[in-house]
Each structure stands twice: as C-alpha cells, then as structure tokens.
Amino acid sequence: MGPLSRRKRREARLRRSQQNEDQEKDNNDQPRRRENWVTVKDNEKFKNYYKSQNILSEEEFGEFYKVLQTPLPSTFRITGTRSHALAILDLIKKTYIPAMEHITIGGAIVEPPTTLPWYPDGLGWQINATRMIIKRSPEFSKFHKFIVAETEAGNVSRQEAVSMVPPLLMDIKPHQSVLDMCAAPGSKTAQIIEAVHANDSLNELPSGLVVANDADAKRSYLLVHQLKRMQSPCFIATNHDAADFPGVRLTDETGTITGPLRFDRVLCDVPCSGDGTIRKNEKIWIQWSQDGALELHSTQIQIFLRGAHLCKVGGRIVYSTCSLNPIENEAVVAEVLRRSKGALELRDVSDQLVELKRKPGLQTWKVMTKDGKYLNSIEDLQDNSNNNLQKGKFPKSMFPPDNANELHLDRCLRIYPHLQNTGGFFVAVFDKIKPMSRSERDIEPEDDSNVTATETTTNSTPSVVIPTKRSASNSNDAKETPPSKKPVHEASFELLAEDKDEINQISEFYGLDRAFPRDQFLVRSEGKSKIMYFVSKAVKELLKEKDVERLKIVMTGTRAFVRQPSVDSEDRMPFRLTWESMPLLNGMLSNKRRIQLTSNAELQTLLTEAYPKFDRFEAETITKLEAMELGCCVLDYTMIDKPGNTNKLTLPVWRGHDSLSLLLNKSDKRALCQRVFGIVPDLETPEHLKLRSAANQTKVSSESETLPC
Numbered sequence: 198m199g200p201l202s203r204r205k206r207r208e209a210r211l212r213r214s215q216q217n218e219d220q221e222k223d224n225n226d227q228p229r230r231r232e233n234w235v236t237v238k239d240n241e242k243f244k245n246y247y248k249s250q251n252i253l254s255e256e257e258f259g260e261f262y263k264v265l266q267t268p269l270p271s272t273f274r275i276t277g278t279r280s281h282a283l284a285i286l287d288l289i290k291k292t293y294i295p296a297m298e299h300i301t302i303g304g305a306i307v308e309p310p311t312t313l314p315w316y317p318d319g320l321g322w323q324i325n326a327t328r329m330i331i332k333r334s335p336e337f338s339k340f341h342k343f344i345v346a347e348t349e350a351g352n353v354s355r356q357e358a359v360s361m362v363p364p365l366l367m368d369i370k371p372h373q374s375v376l377d378m379c380a381a382p383g384s385k386t387a388q389i390i391e392a393v394h395a396n397d398s399l400n401e402l403p404s405g406l407v408v409a410n411d412a413d414a415k416r417s418y419l420l421v422h423q424l425k426r427m428q429s430p431c432f433i434a435t436n437h438d439a440a441d442f443p444g445v446r447l448t449d450e451t452g453t454i455t456g457p458l459r460f461d462r463v464l465c466d467v468p469c470s471g472d473g474t475i476r477k478n479e480k481i482w483i484q485w486s487q488d489g490a491l492e493l494h495s496t497q498i499q500i501f502l503r504g505a506h507l508c509k510v511g512g513r514i515v516y517s518t519c520s521l522n523p524i525e526n527e528a529v530v531a532e533v534l535r536r537s538k539g540a541l542e543l544r545d546v547s548d549q550l551v552e553l554k555r556k557p558g559l560q561t562w563k564v565m566t567k568d569g570k571y572l573n574s575i576e577d578l579q580d581n582s583n584n585n586l587q588k589g590k591f592p593k594s595m596f597p598p599d600n601a602n603e604l605h606l607d608r609c610l611r612i613y614p615h616l617q618n619t620g621g622f623f624v625a626v627f628d629k630i631k632p633m634s635r636s637e638r639d640i641e642p643e644d645d646s647n648v649t650a651t652e653t654t655t656n657s658t659p660s661v662v663i664p665t666k667r668s669a670s671n672s673n674d675a676k677e678t679p680p681s682k683k684p685v686h687e688a689s690f691e692l693l694a695e696d697k698d699e700i701n702q703i704s705e706f707y708g709l710d711r712a713f714p715r716d717q718f719l720v721r722s723e724g725k726s727k728i729m730y731f732v733s734k735a736v737k738e739l740l741k742e743k744d745v746e747r748l749k750i751v752m753t754g755t756r757a758f759v760r761q762p763s764v765d766s767e768d769r770m771p772f773r774l775t776w777e778s779m780p781l782l783n784g785m786l787s788n789k790r791r792i793q794l795t796s797n798a799e800l801q802t803l804l805t806e807a808y809p810k811f812d813r814f815e816a817e818t819i820t821k822l823e824a825m826e827l828g829c830c831v832l833d834y835t836m837i838d839k840p841g842n843t844n845k846l847t848l849p850v851w852r853g854h855d856s857l858s859l860l861l862n863k864s865d866k867r868a869l870c871q872r873v874f875g876i877v878p879d880l881e882t883p884e885h886l887k888l889r890s891a892a893n894q895t896k897v898s899s900e901s902e903t904l905p906c
C-alpha cells in the first residue's frame with residue numbers, strides 16, 4: 198500500500214471517529230446535556246449481543262441490564278499530592294457530611310455522599326443525590342458549591358469511578374518514567390502525576406517523568422489546560438498518533454548512544470466504542486452497533502503494541518477501555534500477547550484494590566456478522582458465500598484464541614455497572630519480561646530513517662489510523678465536524694544557562710537558595726521570553742537530547758516566573774512569582790521578600806478585597822511592607838484551625854506603592870476563601886471592577902492579574 202492511500206485511509210478513519218463524544222469529560226467535567234429524546238432505555242440488538250457473549254449468567258444479566266437503565270452517580274476524588282488534600286477531606290467528613298445526614302425530601306431519606314471503598318486513603322467519593330435534591334436541599338447545595346469551587350481550583354477532580362482504576366493498577370513510584378499514550382482530556386494523567394509526586398510532602402522533587410500524548414491537537418491543548426493546575430515540572434505533553442510515537446535515542450556526555458527512551462510504566466487507555474458509558478451517554482441506547490468495535494480493533498492493537506515496545510523490560514503496561522465488547526478487549530489482549538512472543542505476561546492483580554468488585558476476562562466470545570449470525574471462529578466464515586469480503590472485515594485476531602487458558606485471559610478485569618453502581622470498564626495489566634523483538638535488544642541505529650523503519654517493522658503491520666475520539670457509537674456524526682488534524686506548531690523550548698543574567702537577578706532579588714537547581718529553567722525560544730518555566734532534572738536531560746526534535750512537544754514545565762512588561766521598563770525586578778510555583782519555591786526563598794501575616798482578618802482582607810491599602814493591615818505588617826522594596830513578595834500565614842491542627846499558606850503578592858494585590862486568579866481565590874472562611878467572595882463588586890479598571894489604565898497589567906502600582 199502506497200503512502201498516499203495509507204494517508205487517505207487514516208484521514209477517513211479520523212473523520213469517521215472524530216465526532217465521538219468524550220465520555221471522560223462528559224462524565225463529570227461539564228454539566229451533562231439533557232438527552233430528552235432518549236425516552237426508552239432499551240436496545241434489543243445490544244441486549245442480545247451481550248447475552249450471546251455469555252458475559253454473565255442469565256439471572257445476573259437481568260440485574261446488569263436494569264442498572265444500565267439508571268443514571269450514573271457522580272464521583273470525584275480529592276487531588277492527593279496537595280498538602281491541603283487532608284484539609285479538604287477533613288472538611289467533607291467533619292462539616293459537610295454530618296450536615297447532609299438525616300435529610301428527607303418528599304418523605305424519603307437522602308443518602309449523603311459516601312467514599313469509594315476501594316479508592317486509597319478515602320480520597321475517592323460518590324454522590325448519589327440527583328440534581329433535584331441538590332436544588333431542593335440547602336445542605337446538598339452548599340456541598341455542591343464547595344465541590345465546584347475546589348474543582349475549579351484543581352483540588353478536586355470530577356472523574357468517573359471506573360476511570361480511576363487503571364492508574365491505580367500501574368503501581369507508579371516517584372522515580373519512574375510514565376507514558377500515557379492516549380491521554381486527553383487527562384483525568385488519568387492527573388492521577389499519574391499525583392503518583393509521581395507522592396513524596397512532595399517530604400520536600401522531594403520527584404526524579405520521575407510523565408509524558409502524556411494525544412493524537413488530536415485540540416485535545417492535546419485541552420489536556421495541557423486541565424493539567425496546568427497540577428503544577429508538575431515532570432510533565433511533558435506531546436501530540437502524536439500513539440501507534441507512531443517516535444523513538445528517541447538517548448546519549449551520554451560524549452554523544453555516544455546509550456539506548457532508546459523507554460518507560461517504566463505505559464498506559465494504553467485506547468479510543469474505544471465506549472458502550473460501558475451507556476448510563477451517561479444515552480445516545481448509545483439508540484445508536485449501538487457492533488461496528489464501532491470492529492473498526493477500532495486494529496487501531497487498539499497498534500497502539501498497544503507500540504506502548505509495549507516503548508516499555509522497559511521489567512516495566513508494566515496497562516491496557517484499558519470503557520467498552521464491554523470482547524473484540525476491543527480480550528481479543529486485543531490475546532493478539533498483542535501472541536505478537537509479543539512471550540515478552541508480555543498478563544499479571545494477576547486479584548490482590549490489588551480488593552474491594553473493587555470485578556469479573557474475570559472472557560476466555561471465549563463470538564463475532565457477529567451483518568446479518569446477525571454469530572461466528573465462533575474464523576473457520577465459520579467458510580460457510581459464508583461472500584467469504585473473502587467477510588474475511589477482510591473479520592481478521593483472525595477478532596476471534597478467541599485456542600490458547601486462551603495459557604494466556605490467562607481470565608486475569609483481565611471486567612467491571613460491570615451492577616457490581617458497585619458504576620460505569621462498565623475493562624482493564625488488563627501486563628509485565629514486560631523480555632524485549633519485544635530483536636530490534637529492541639539492539640541499540641537503535643544512528644540514521645533517523647532507519648530508526649523509524651526498525652521500529653515500525655516490529656509492529657509487523659503498518660500503523661493504521663488515528664480514530665480521534667472514543668465513542669464509535671457516535672461516529673455517524675463525523676461529517677459534521679472535521680477532526681482537528683492541524684499540526685502543532687509551537688515555539689521550541691530553550692534551556693537557560695544557569696549563569697544567565699536574568700537567573701542571577703531573580704536569585705538575588707528573591708534570595709533563592711544556592712541549592713535550588715538553576716539549570717532547570719527554560720523559555721519558549723521565540724521573541725523576548727515572558728515566562729520562565731521550571732522543569733525536573735529528567736525533563737531537562739530529555740530536552741538536551743538531539744532526538745527530542747522528533748517529539749511534537751505541546752507543553753512542558755511549571756510557570757515559575759512571569760515577566761511584568763511595564764515593570765520591565767523601570768529599574769525594577771521584572772519577574773514576578775506565580776501561585777503554581779509556590780510549592781516548588783517555598784522552601785527555597787529566603788526571608789528577604791517574605792512577610793508573616795499575623796491574623797485571620799488580614800488573610801480575609803487579602804482574599805476578598807481588590808488592592809487593599811496598607812492601612813487595612815496590622816501595624817506590624819505595615820512596618821514590614823513599608824520596609825520592603827516595590828515588587829513581588831511572599832506572604833506566609835499559619836492558620837490554627839483547632840488545637841494541634843495548623844495549615845500553612847504561602848501566597849504570592851504584589852507590593853504596590855500603598856496597596857497589595859494577591860497574585861491568584863478568581864477561581865483560586867474563591868476556592869481558598871471558601872475553604873478557609875466558608876464564604877464565597879464576590880470578586881466582581883463595583884468596587885473591585887472600578888479599582889481593576891483604574892489599575893489597568895494607570896499602567897501595569899499581566900496575563901491574568903492586574904497589579905496595583
């Protein structure tokens with residue numbers, strides 16, 4: 198097949214699958230659209246298909262089908278790496294839940310939110326209350342507002358329960374490198390980043406690396422947007438067809454190739470037909486067909502194979518879909534195991550997340566023809582008059598293998614909605630015990646074209662397609678919105694020399710500790726740099742590699758310092774601190790530009806008033822402020838909630854001539870204020886607006902905050 202026809206096929210596949218709904222996002226991130234037109238939640242074809250697959254006993258199938266017809270409860274998790282995760286958990290358990298107990302609506306008791314029994318540390322939650330209850334109960338409504346504010350501030354992630362499972366089974370450690378092959382919109386990547394940052398409370402910067410990839414350019418940006426709040430210097434977002442994820446050769450100081458870039462953990466959360474999401478994507482009741490699974494099967498194999506290839510020997514790969522269809526699940530697993538020739542082993546994870554109810558993977562299944570006939574094996578096609586055509590449509594890999602037992606397909610996890618009131622999901626965990634192919638054993642050759650060729654051939658068939666959205670059940674809409682194939686044209690990142698003038702000035706001005714790694718700052722190379730990003734050592738080392746040019750990097754680094762253009766013209770420090778960089782820099786800034794606030798009232802003034810004048814603060818604070826040069830500084834505050842419970846806050850602030858401005862955007866301010874004082878500040882009062890507009894006209898503006906002069 199020539200490159201042109203391959204490209205055409207790929208484009209056609211892209212178009213077909215583009216329109217599919219993004220279940221992860223639709224799940225919880227946004228208000229769900231009302232699909233009023235779905236009145237009957239029943240589909241004979243769907244029902245018969247899964248009955249014929251014998252996924253459950255007759256009796257249990259009835260229970261399963263009944264639950265599918267009910268709405269999905271909403272679920273969220275508290276972002277685990279933040280120091281205030283426990284403060285949020287404490288508030289939920291001790292303040293909000295007791296208030297929601299014993300509430301009756303229309304004579305019936307309403308169940309308060311409960312923890313997901315299998316989610317570690319009680320950080321996963323489920324809310325069964327309907328919108329109507331949230332509207333009618335002031336207690337539920339207050340809790341809802343709290344969750345919305347914390348979600349906006351990135352402290353809470355609204356994510357479907359089953360979607361939280363794959364990253365937990367990856368068993369990620371802070372020093373590991375992780376690749377998320379199909380990552381947008383990034384709910385699982387967020388969990389991966391949290392796992393890599395698990396030791397942050399010990400003031401340790403993780404040595405690990407997280408690469409999150411998605412084939413769709415627009416969705417890659419969505420991913421970056423969603424993960425901005427994670428503030429991880431270990432994170433890189435890329436934009437590639439996962440099946441063609443480029444090989445990157447690593448070198449030592451002398452330039453000698455030491456080997457290809459490989460990852461300790463790889464997640465293949467592949468695009469799928471998504472019928473496990475039927476409880477929230479009601480359109481599936483009307484549109485379901487087996488075609489979605491048939492179309493995606495080979496793409497799923499290609500992505501999984503590439504992921505397996507990119508995993509280190511001794512590493513772990515997790516394959517997951519939100520489909521119930523064995524053609525996208527066990528059939529893909531069996532085919533990849535076959536092609537891996539013993540390099541991969543399905544792992545028994547029955548001792549992990551023990552409270553998560555699951556069923557074993559299927560050992561056998563059937564493939565349905567267009568006329569509704571069920572085929573047990575490829576041989577059954579012999580009877581079909583249109584044999585050749587059918588064979589193309591149903592490759593052998595779709596059928597159950599003869600050695601299902603040997604492959605331990607029962608070790609796959611099938612999560613059914615009736616087991617714990619969730620969506621449907623499939624997960625399989627693999628150990629890579631030896632290289633996938635001869636080429637992987639050898640260091641990849643110097644010549645770029647050879648590297649690609651070598652790597653591609655190990656996938657044994659050319660990499661096909663990028664079905665760019667998950668639910669093929671919606672693929673009929675494809676023509677309405679063309680896929681966002683527009684390639685990413687980002688300015689490349691440029692690492693700064695540690696003795697660069699700007700870094701020296703910043704270090705001097707803020708009293709940056711000598712131990713802080715100054716050779717890990719970078720800028721985007723076009724024009725005068727506005728933002729200085731900070732990256733981890735692992736990211737820095739990767740960016741120094743020549744081969745990194747092969748990666749289409751959409752984003753990397755945490756915004757550490759931002760240039761204030763107007764201040765730049767004056768003889769003052771042009772770089773201000775950011776809220777994101779506080780966890781990173783907190784322990785590394787001397788007292789030179791730090792002030793300790795003395796009371797709750799001062800903090801409240803800072804959070805609720807626009808540009809509060811110095812005289813709004815205590816005498817001790819005013820004296821310190823007046824002694825400090827104009828510009829950015831840090832305000833610290835230690836709150837004592839109750840005896841023995843302290844909560845430390847470190848806030849970036851702009852010290853103007855006679856007023857202050859907290860350098861937090863509105864949603865962060867709101868969430869903080871709500872958490873600390875239980876109030877939602879009105880940040881759009883006429884007073885706020887007037888002051889902001891005056892500050893704008895006077896001079897200084899920044900990307901997100903307007904500073905007082």
Ligand SMILES: C[S@@+](CC[C@H](N)C(=O)[O-])C[C@H]1O[C@@H](n2cnc3c(N)ncnc32)[C@H](O)[C@@H]1O
Nearest residue numbers: 379380382383384385412438439466663664665
């Ligand atoms: C199931 S969603 C991923 C959900 C994501 N892991 C999460 O937890 O938020 C599948 C993603 O795969 C992307 N995709 C589709 N085909 C792809 C391919 N060939 N390579 C990489 N990504 C692909 C889609 O754009 C979509 O964002």
